[in-house]
Amino acid sequence: MxxxxxxxxxxxxxxxxxxxxxxxxxxxxxxxxxxxxxxxxxxxxxxxxxxxxxxxxxxxxxxxxxxxxxxxxxxxxWPGKNPLLPSDPYQRAQAKFWGYFIDKMVPGLAKLMWGAKFEEQEAGKEFIEMLKTVESELGDKTYFGGETCGYVDIALIGFYCWFDAFEKYGNFSIEAECPQIIAWAKRCVKRGSVAKSLPDSDKITKLVPEIKKKKGIE
Amino acid sequence: MxxxxxxxxxxxxxxxxxxxxxxxxxxxxxxxxxxxxxxxxxxxxxxxxxxxxxxxxxxxxxxxxxxxxxxxxxxxxWPGKNPLLPSDPYQRAQAKFWGYFIDKMVPGLAKLMWGAKFEEQEAGKEFIEMLKTVESELGDKTYFGGETCGYVDIALIGFYCWFDAFEKYGNFSIEAECPQIIAWAKRCVKRGSVAKSLPDSDKITKLVPEIKKKKGIE
Missing domain, CATH: 3.40.30.10 (Glutaredoxin)
Known part of the structure; x- marks a missing residue:
């Protein structure tokens, strides 16, 4: 078919x-x-x-x-090639937990990027705290999925091309706060699937003021 | 074991x-x-x-x-007895979508119950709109899972014992707005697993002012 x-x-x-x-x-x-x-x-x-x-x-x-x-x-x-979720139900539940947790970072990030000026700092702090929690789950592993790039890696890596924009508005350095996350992201980007799919960080940073203008912010 | x-x-x-x-x-x-x-x-x-x-x-x-x-x-x-999610990946994705949607009702409900006075009406309206969307997914089916009580039914039924409390603070009638949801909930409650697990609605309605007091609301 x-x-x-x-x-x-x-x-x-x-x-x-x-x-x-x-x-x-x-x-x-x-x-x-x-x-x-x-x-x-x-x-x-x-x-x-x-x-x-x-x-x-x-x-x-x-x-x-x-x-x-x-x-x-x-x-x-398409279960054959490159399994993204672990086959063990317990490990699968853990991966889902972290995917869910990463999605919980989104409302705060929306405030950081598109919220009122006074919300930025608080939202930035909250994001860094949550990212540190995610980093502690990564630990010394190559990927969140261990030796293979899987569901949690895929859930988080899309944020990476927005990191410069987050830093600009949040007034923090993600590399200083979460060095293991940056090292992990650089490993991910070496993967063909990620390199091919991830938008260009500079293009996003340039786009942000345009979106803010459209939304009537600033 | x-x-x-x-x-x-x-x-x-x-x-x-x-x-x-x-x-x-x-x-x-x-x-x-x-x-x-x-x-x-x-x-x-x-x-x-x-x-x-x-x-x-x-x-x-x-x-x-x-x-x-x-x-x-x-x-x-424990996959044997009473499968909760459909075995077909597409149907399973649909069930997950509705579970996720139901969870998106929660921040609004928190505002309705524990938020500032001025937020109640807006949050109540939003809840009813979302519940109508959920009702349209139910349609004429016995359960969200068709003939069997499954994942989406389980995701939503826990809200039912809070309906009286929601109505009190939201100033709406769920039965008037979403009659099929009420009929569905009454069917669910006839199931042993639900009857045994669902807290008593009256007890919750009595608990709410106590929680508000503890939280320093009103």
Missing amino acids: TEEVILLDYWPSMFGVRTRIALEEKDIKFDYREQDLCNKSALLLEMNPVHKKIPVLIHNGKPVCESLIQVMYIDET | TEEVILLDYWPSMFGVRTRIALEEKDIKFDYREQDLCNKSALLLEMNPVHKKIPVLIHNGKPVCESLIQVMYIDET
Whole structure:
């Protein structure tokens, strides 16, 4: 059966990048369709009627929403190559826990980037605290998945291309606070699937003032 | 091998109830240990060092945190009786999507119950809108899981015993707004696993002013 895999995405998305990497890890060819979030396509509205957000993975006409759910779906649908989640239920639950934890960093990051001026410092502090917690889970491992780049690595790496932007608005140095995370990210970027999928950090840093302008911030 | 299953929980928790139901559905005997959240036990702090929150499922000495992850873990560890998630990856992704959506109702509900007075009305409106979206997913089905009570049913039913409290502070009628949800909840309560696990609604309604007092609200 010919697989039809479409990804509705937006290039700077730290969520979309998860799904891109998971598909690359599995060697799945997909039709990447860049979305204009100011003028949402009929397909996006039809495929994600609840949230109307990217990324949406459309597999043989059927949509899967939420990036971490997409990563799990990809792993279950194409289980052969590069397993992303551990096969042991306990280890799998631990990986899901950390994926969930990483997603809990998002509301604070939204405040840091798009919130009121007075919220920035507090949100920045909270982010660093949470990142330190994530770093303690990484410890001395090569990847969160041990020797293999897996679900938790994919959940977090999309944030990396936003680190410069976070630092600029949060007034902190992630390398000074979480050196192991930076070393880990540099290892991840050496992987083909990640290198191919991760947006350019400079392009994001340049994009941020444009988004702020559009949102009427500053 | 003798299984040792411990649940650190607090009786009114709409999250803990999920794990209780999942264990009951699988006929797993467990040692329920009520926690005093004002004076957290050494075991709770050791088993959930990141969030220090209930529920914590401890299986043969190893902790699993986050109620929906616990439900998935229970289903994967004891797959035989009453499957909670669909076996098809696509259907499973859909169930996870709705579980995730239901969890997104929580910050708004926290505002409704424990937030500032001026936030209540907005939070209440948002809750009803989200519950209507969930109701549209239920449609005419007996359960979210079709003919079987599954993951999404378990994710949502814990909210039911809080409905009276939500209505009191939100100034809405859930039955008027979402009649199919109420009919569904009444069907769920007929199930042994749910009846046995769900806290008493009246007890929760009486508890709420006490919690507000402790939190210094009103």
